[in-house]
Amino acid sequence: MTLDIVLLHAPSVYDFRERSAMYGPISDVIPSTPIFEMYPLGFLSMVGYLEENGYHARIINLAVKMLKNPNLKVEELISKLNAKVFGLDLHWLAHANGSLEVASLIKKYHEDVPVILGGISSTYYHEEIISLFPQVxxxxxxxxxxxxxxxxLEYIDSGKEPENVENLTWRDSDGRKHINPLIYVPEDLDELSLDYGVVVKLVLKHRDLESNLPYESFMDYPFTAILTCKGCTNNCTTCGGSKYSFNKFYGREKPAFKSPKKIAEEMKTISEYFKAPIFLLGDLRQGGADYADSVLKSIKNEGIDNTITLELFEPADKDYLDSIAENCERFTMEISPDSHDEKIRRLQGRYYDTASLEKSINYAMEKGCEKFDVFFMIGLPGQSKESAVDSVNYSRRLLEKMSGKIYPFIAPMAPFLDPGSMAFENPGMHGYYRRLLTLREHREALLQPSWKLILNYETNLMTRDKIVDATYEAMIKMNEMKKKLGIISIDEAERISKGLELAWDVTKEVDHIASLRDEEEKEKRLLELREKVKTAYKRTNLAKKDLRTPGRAGIRISGVLKHLIRGRG
Ligand code: B12
Structure with missing residues (x-):
C-alpha cells in the first residue's frame, strides 16, 4: 500500500552505531537515551488530523528501531518504504545531523518523493535549510x-506550486526559494487532538510496535504527556521556547491554552490505555488561577486515576496546592530553580526566592505529593564552577530540612544552548560566548567524539572544560549525598559513582585523542574506547530510575481490547 505520508524520527547522530563517542549526561533528566529517540508529541496530532481528513499516515521511529536492533539495515528499510511524501522532525537542534542524513537517504532511494521538515529548529533555520540542503x-x-x-499534501497531489500554503518555505521548479508568510498560529488548540489512541491504532494496523514507541524504554515505563499550551509567558534566558523566542521566531505573540475540557478528554484516552503517570506540560497557572483550577476540577470530574505530574514555573501558594490535592487522586510535582543562588536564578529569568521555594515544597508534601523533583542546571549565566557544585550542598540542606520523597537532580545544559533563546541571540549581553551559529556548524559538531566537544557555548565564567568538570564533580557529589541519606541503595550508588568517574576520564581521554594529528590513529584509539563508553553509560544510566514516579506503570490491556472490539484498529 502506498501511504500518503510517512513521518520519520531520526536519531540525533545518524550513524551513532558505528561511532565511538562519549555523549555523557546530555539526556540524563529525560526518558530518552543520548540519541534523543523521542519523537515530538505533534506527530500524534499530525497523524490524527491527516487520518481524519482521509490521508493515510504512519510514524516510523527510526531512532528506536536502530537502538533496539543493532543490525538493522537502515538503507534497506528506507528503500522499501512506499510513500507519496516523507516528513521528518527537526524540532530539537540535537537532530541536526540525523534528520538531514536521513533526508539524504530518502532522496537516494526515492528521488522524486518530496521531503518535508518541521519543528522549531527547522523553523529557526528554514532559510538555510531550503538554500543549502537539496535533500529537503x-x-x-x-x-x-x-x-x-x-x-x-493537497497541493502536492494536485501538482500545483504551493504558493498559498501558510508557514511554508520552499523551492520552486526553477530552484528559487519562497518564504510564505508565517500566519497560521492558532489561538484555539481544541480543534486538534493529541490522541494516544493513535499510537495504539498504528501499532495494531501496521503490526509494528517499535516504530511507534515514543522512546526506547516506553514498554518498561510508559510516561505519557499532554501539552496544555503552546508558547510561554516566561522569559528564561537560555530557553528557546520562551516568550521572547516564540514571539520573535515562531510567530506567537502570546501563549494559547488548551481548554480544561479538552485536556481532560485527552487524559481520559491516555487513562484508558495506560496505567502510567500523565505529565501536564507547562505550568497551568500560566493561564490564570481560574484556568488552572478548572483544569484540576475537570481531572476529578473525569475520574482519572493516573498519577498526575504537575510542573511549577515558580513556587505555588496554598490555594493552588490545596486544589491539586483535592482534585488529583495521586500527584507528583517538579520545579527547576536551576541554581540555589537567587542572584543566578534571577539572571536566568526566574524571579523567586529560596524561602518561597521551600515553603511550597513543604506544603506540597504535607498535602500528599508523592514525589517532588527539583532540577538544577550547569552552564547558567553568572554561574561559576564552585557555584554549580554548591547547588549540591544546598540540595543536601534541603533534604535534611524536609520530609518525603524529594529528589534533586543536577545536569548540564547540553548539548546546545537553544537557538532563538535570548542568550543565543545576544550572547555577550548574557555572559555567553556562542561557539556555533549556523545549522551546518551544529550538524558538524554533533559528529565530535564527546559531549564537551559538541557543546555550542561557553560562559564568561566557565570554559567547556570547566563545564565538564563542574558537571561530573556535582553529579558524583549528588550521588554520594543520595547514598548517605538512603535515597538510593549503597550498591547502586557505588556503581553510579564509578560510572561517572569513568565517563569523566573517558571525556578527558577523548580530548587527548582528538588532538592527535594522525587520522587513522585517532579513529583506532577512539574505537578502543568503545567498551569503556558502554560501561560508563550502563552504570550512569541506573540513576535514571530516580526520574520515575512511584508505583507500577504499564499498558491497560482492557483498553486495548476495547479498542479492538470497537474496530478502531
Ligand atoms: C514538552 C517539551 C519537551 C518534552 C517532549 C515531549 C515530546 N515528545 O514532544 C520533554 C520533556 C521530553 C523534552 C525533552 C527535550 N527537550 Co524539550 N521542550 C518541551 C517544551 C516545554 C514544549 C514543546 C512544545 O510546546 N511542543 C509543542 C509544539 C511546538 O511541538 P509539537 O506539537 O510536538 O509539534 C508541532 C511542531 O513542532 C511541528 N513539527 C514537529 N515535528 C514536525 C515534523 C514535520 C514533518 C512537520 C511538518 C511538522 C513538525 O508540527 C507539530 C504539530 O503542530 C519546549 C519549551 C517550549 N515552551 O516550547 C521544550 C524545548 C522544545 N525542548 C528543548 C530541548 C533542548 C529538549 C532536549 C534536547 C533537552 C535535553 N537535553 O534533554 C530533550 C529532547 C528529547 C528527545 N527528543 O528525546 C528546547 C529545544 C531547543 C532547540 N531548538 O533545540 C525547548 C525549546 C526548550 C528547552 N530548552 O527545554 N522536551
Missing part, C-alpha cells in the same frame, strides 16, 4: 502545522 523540499514553520501540512 519544504519546511513548514511554526508550532502548529497540522493544517498547513494537510494543505501542502
Amino acid at each position: 523540499d519544504y519546511v513548514i514553520r511554526g508550532d502548529s502545522t497540522e493544517k498547513p501540512l494537510l494543505k501542502l
